[in-house]
Amino acid sequence: MKNPIYCIGLMSGTSLDGLDICYVRFDSDTSFEILQTEGIVYSSVMKNQLKNAYQMSAMQLCELDVQFGYYLGEQVKLFVDKHQIEHLDFVASHGQTIFHQPNKNFTLQIGNGAAISSKCQQRVICDFRTQDVILGGQGAPLVPIGDELLFNQYDACLNLGGFSNISMNRDGKRIAFDVCPINIVLNFYANQLGLDYDKNGENASKGKVNQRLVEELNQLNFYLQSYPKSLGFEWVETEFLTIVEKYDISIEDKLISCVDHMVYQLKLVFDNYDINKVLITGGGVRNEFLISLLKQKSSTELIIPNDDLIDFKEALIFAFLGYKRFLNQVNCLTSVTGAIKDHSSGIIYEAI
Ligand SMILES: Nc1ncnc2c1ncn2[C@@H]1O[C@H](COP(=O)(O)OP(=O)(O)OP(=O)(O)O)[C@@H](O)[C@H]1O
Numbered sequence: 001m002k003n004p005i006y007c008i009g010l011m012s013g014t015s016l017d018g019l020d021i022c023y024v025r026f027d028s029d030t031s032f033e034i035l036q037t038e039g040i041v042y043s044s045v046m047k048n049q050l051k052n053a054y055q056m057s058a059m060q061l062c063e064l065d066v067q068f069g070y071y072l073g074e075q076v077k078l079f080v081d082k083h084q085i086e087h088l089d090f091v092a093s094h095g096q097t098i099f100h101q102p103n104k105n106f107t108l109q110i111g112n113g114a115a116i117s118s119k120c121q122q123r124v125i126c127d128f129r130t131q132d133v134i135l136g137g138q139g140a141p142l143v144p145i146g147d148e149l150l151f152n153q154y155d156a157c158l159n160l161g162g163f164s165n166i167s168m169n170r171d172g173k174r175i176a177f178d179v180c181p182i183n184i185v186l187n188f189y190a191n192q193l194g195l196d197y198d199k200n201g202e203n204a205s206k207g208k209v210n211q212r213l214v215e216e217l218n219q220l221n222f223y224l225q226s227y228p229k230s231l232g233f234e235w236v237e238t239e240f241l242t243i244v245e246k247y248d249i250s251i252e253d254k255l256i257s258c259v260d261h262m263v264y265q266l267k268l269v270f271d272n273y274d275i276n277k278v279l280i281t282g283g284g285v286r287n288e289f290l291i292s293l294l295k296q297k298s299s300t301e302l303i304i305p306n307d308d309l310i311d312f313k314e315a316l317i318f319a320f321l322g323y324k325r326f327l328n329q330v331n332c333l334t335s336v337t338g339a340i341k342d343h344s345s346g347i348i349y350e351a352i
């Protein structure tokens, strides 16, 4: 095996706040060191294009796929130059999820790998989810194999991103699933107040919980299903927001009711799976109101790591998925996604 391996992980998450870049060295399957990180905030033009992509024509979407790929490649180039990176085996890119319907065997992440590679002149590994959904899996979450191998000192790992997902070991196997939406919904309502996001949950904290709304949200069919299961924007739009929008209440009341619902769902998972201690990462960790409510309502100990791990754990783990793909080793677990077998997923574009 060729170790150490140096790679860059790129994560463009569902919250659409920007691009997370993580340069990391893997010394083995279980040992890594983060060498550099950087968060690039998207311009409002870029954000709107990505946000509206699901409504574009096929031709417009193809164009955006390539343009976004060039953009990602350019960001890699700037990052490599800025940090004078000499060792780089590959770039692993998640891309931006536009559609995610695993039950119909499709999921789409744009940010064309060939375009990234041609722009930054590096080997690129991308498209990590498609093979899994074709093999009958959920195609998400994919970070759990990284949680298992790189963060096995924790009972469970919870990510509070656009959606929240959790992973843990059960009977010697890794299991994982998406829990509920978080920032994708909170940002939607913050946008209606003219904000990118509800900083520290300040607006939510001014609202009054609407119990009927919370109860209705808690009865959504997704919550009754057992794992493997994953969420996509389509579900938020057609199911979640449709319910919230039936209520003629203030934005602050919607925000706090959604937060109350999220805390309820997270606590339910902690209780159902007997989780005593959980590592939590993702931008939601910075939402003081959400975290204080979670601490108040649940006795599970929340372990909050350093800033690099809060913000870049997903980019790090996509680099790790790339590492496993590069070595032609399993990076998608059937115990997590429900695909017919464990497999090594991702498309490799060599630098030309
Ligand atoms: N101080 C803060 N207060 C409240 N929310 C915050 C704060 N800082 C960040 N956030 C939220 O975190 C979001 C970014 O989180 P993160 O980067 O984990 O999302 P993501 O990359 O889209 O995640 P995923 O891929 O898991 O969906 C922001 O859009 C915002 O909603």
Ligand SMILES: CC(=O)N[C@H]1[C@@H]2OC[C@@H](O2)[C@@H](O)[C@@H]1O[C@H](C)C(=O)O
Pocket (backbone or CB within 6 Å): 013, 014, 097, 100, 107, 139, 140, 141, 142, 143, 144, 161, 162, 163, 164, 165, 178, 230, 231, 232, 314
């Ligand atoms: C389809 C898709 O992009 N899903 C994301 C999303 O954001 C969080 C949650 O929903 C998770 O399922 C997944 O991302 C993480 C990085 C994962 O695959 O593990």
